[in-house]
Amino acid sequence: MNKDFLALNQFTKAELDGMLALTGELKAKQKSGVEHHLLKGKSVALIFEKSSTRTRVSFEVGVYQLGGQPLFISSATSQMGRGEPIKDTARTIARYCDGVMIRTYGQDIVEEFAAYSKAPIINGLTDKFHPCQIMADIFTVMEHKGDYAGLKFAWVGDGNNMANTWIEAAAIFGFELRLACPKGYEPDAGVLAWAKEKGAKLLLTDNPNEAVTGADVINTDVWASMGQEAEQKEREKAFAGYCLDETLVELAASDAIVLHCLPAHRGEEISESVIEGSHSVVWDEAENRLHVQKAIMATLIK
Ligand code: CP
Ligand code: NVA
Numbered sequence: 001m002n003k004d005f006l007a008l009n010q011f012t013k014a015e016l017d018g019m020l021a022l023t024g025e026l027k028a029k030q031k032s033g034v035e036h037h038l039l040k041g042k043s044v045a046l047i048f049e050k051s052s053t054r055t056r057v058s059f060e061v062g063v064y065q066l067g068g069q070p071l072f073i074s075s076a077t078s079q080m081g082r083g084e085p086i087k088d089t090a091r092t093i094a095r096y097c098d099g100v101m102i103r104t105y106g107q108d109i110v111e112e113f114a115a116y117s118k119a120p121i122i123n124g125l126t127d128k129f130h131p132c133q134i135m136a137d138i139f140t141v142m143e144h145k146g147d148y149a150g151l152k153f154a155w156v157g158d159g160n161n162m163a164n165t166w167i168e169a170a171a172i173f174g175f176e177l178r179l180a181c182p183k184g185y186e187p188d189a190g191v192l193a194w195a196k197e198k199g200a201k202l203l204l205t206d207n208p209n210e211a212v213t214g215a216d217v218i219n220t221d222v223w224a225s226m227g228q229e230a231e232q233k234e235r236e237k238a239f240a241g242y243c244l245d246e247t248l249v250e251l252a253a254s255d256a257i258v259l260h261c262l263p264a265h266r267g268e269e270i271s272e273s274v275i276e277g278s279h280s281v282v283w284d285e286a287e288n289r290l291h292v293q294k295a296i297m298a299t300l301i302k
Helices: 013-031 054-065 086-096 107-116 131-145 161-173 189-197 208-212 229-238 282-300
Strands: 043-048 069-074 099-103 121-123 152-156 176-180 202-205 217-220 257-260
Touching (some): 013 161, 043 054, 054 099, 054 282, 086 099, 107 121, 131 282, 152 161, 161 189, 189 202, 257 282
Parallel strands (some): 099 121, 176 202
């Protein structure tokens, strides 16, 4: 098994399925109050170079529930924010901690951290990937649909870190994924090429109706991700017609579920009625971050 959890492409389907199965076991234990101290005596650093609500809270609580010690580290108040090299930070933290989660900008930063750290590194979101989120999303699909196999997945919106990770997931898990992204906002070309090479069942269109028609799972995300705030106005123009509203959801399967990693901008990428409506499973999805990340940590941190 790979030491780090930087991207889904580092793992086989069997390995990821194993983490999803463990997620179910740990969730059941947590719900029934059965102790599961798989990280007893372990310390896990949680480094944030970007804002977070779900990732921070679910990792802190998750490490605690596993019997370990979480350490929240903001880059702004550590020496990272004053320019200490990543490789020096990585080697130092690995002398104290048994695992590290990082939320940052470039994928190269988590890769460099991992190269210099003896401790496993978990990607808590980069500009390129958000693998913990997509694992939680797939677990949520399994809870609501029984299995992910044979389902049609749709992505509506920006070709961002979430879309890139869904593309890798489609290639590894083998489900069909249709992505609707405006021209100029397509997913990472290298990720698309990798997935096509793997034989992924992908359709890329700029027509949201085409992506959503008949879909079992619909997913969207903000139009301007963290770090892109200055592009908000031009993105609002480019993404006109991409709001996941009731008219769009009606084209999907009648029992389709709607995912959103949150935070959501109601009236932009998703309507109030859809996120609060009967298809939405976003609160289960948010909760499942906790359970899936516990399984990822328990699998990798020894
Ligand atoms: N979905 C997600 O990663 O949320 P936060 O930005 O609040 O961590
Ligand atoms: N694409 C969003 C996801 C937030 C969880 C961002 O990167 O800001």
